[in-house]
Amino acid sequence: MQRMYENLLNISEAAKLLGISASTLRRLEKNGTVEGYGLKVMYTPGGQRRYMLDEVQHLYSNQGFSGQTGFGNKSALLIRDLTIAFTDPQSQLSIEIEDQVSVTQQLIEEALSHSIPVIFSMTIYESSHQVSRLWSQKFPSLQILDHQSTWVHIHPKLADYPYDLINPTVYITDLYNSSVEDFLKGRQIDTLILAGATTSGSIRATAVEALQRGYKVIIPKEAVGDRNQTIQNITLLDLNARYADVVNADKVLKNMKPSLEST
Template sequence: MKEAANLLGISTATLRRLEKDEEVKGYGIRVYYTPGGQRRYLKAEIEQFYLNKGFAGEFGLGKKPAVLVIDCINAFTSKESPLSGDWENELENINNIIAKAHKTDCPVIFSHSYYVDNNDGMLLWSKKIKGIEALELNSNGVELDSRMRNKKNDYHIYSKFVSVYYQTELLEILEKNQCDTLIICGFSTSGSVRTVASETIQYGIRPIVALEAVGDRDLHVHRNNLSDIEQKFADVLTVHDILNYLDSE
């Protein structure tokens, strides 16, 4: 109950008062009782609360997709790195999307964040994010995680800042392949995933965020950003729906 209340942004007392006839009034999330009388809530219904609230419309899916895989690099996935998160499930889902994209000749683009100490902006940013030095250019931290299912003809681009479009070839690649849809995976939801989602639409390209294939180091930050992305910038779709979409291309 405490976890469900936290995700909804209310107290457990408020959640208990709102329960009536096995529904949480105003939220549309049912409460289920164990034989011992303990309350349980479906995670999927809480996810839907985040994705359906507010004024979120839909772009829909286009005809020429590309897959962008953000920062599936050692600095973000290695347990020894100060920038890492617990993303085993997300990495598996990302690999499933990559494998399907390869089968359908959908372009796959891997972006690698990196750090240089001769840039005023990067030096300033390092005061905010101390672990950013793990992204030193040409280091192991910037290399793609060996578990990723990349192929020789995949694209690899390198970005110094949170925007993957900034001083990279991303837009050029999308235009070259006449892409009208960008499927966004990777890390982190509150950083580059959010930024790319908000910027993609300005180029007339449909941003699609893969729900179970993006992650953040803080679950609440992750969920709140997914909600805001869905309301303002992108369609948030399940990996299942994205795989079906790629199958149809």
């Protein structure tokens, strides 16, 4: 039964994404649809309202959201936290694993074939670091990410690739207080392709910060993951509406071409 509702939004989620209040959404409801929006209203066995994710996505497009920035001249692939901690089902931090690892492999191999830089960034926990201590107060499970533990090892299927940069970090985003941005600037990168985990955490935070720093952001939706499909769907919808191009991995693979030289 739970699976049935994974592509549905509750009234608070739908209202937030549409930029209106939940009470307005209720008020506009008539005969099973939301007047002026064309949204169908469904009810759970407990009588709670649900709205189809695809219909909300369609509204974004019609209302001028979800524009596309496309690829720039020079891309880099940035992978976050496809480590044992985020991919082992026994881990407290594990995401719902589907095709993220295999799709990321394809992205890495395509990037390498075109001499596109590949960066692997992983979250580590340092008890002596203020950010680690603060973050773990909100999210205690992070404490398993000691830099000497096996939890922070790269997933075995991804471990042997020749990464251009490996970035252990205590920070939520990959661009804050790290060598990543110097690396990108030194190679005149203008487009970041993001893969990894979690979509609602570091992927989202990095996408927002990357946009603010002037990078085009591309997210192959099959290459990112979160702890449940509802969070994944809502976050991808919002990212695509505001900060990044969220597209099928096939489209990304077709557009991963050799970087154009600056003129």
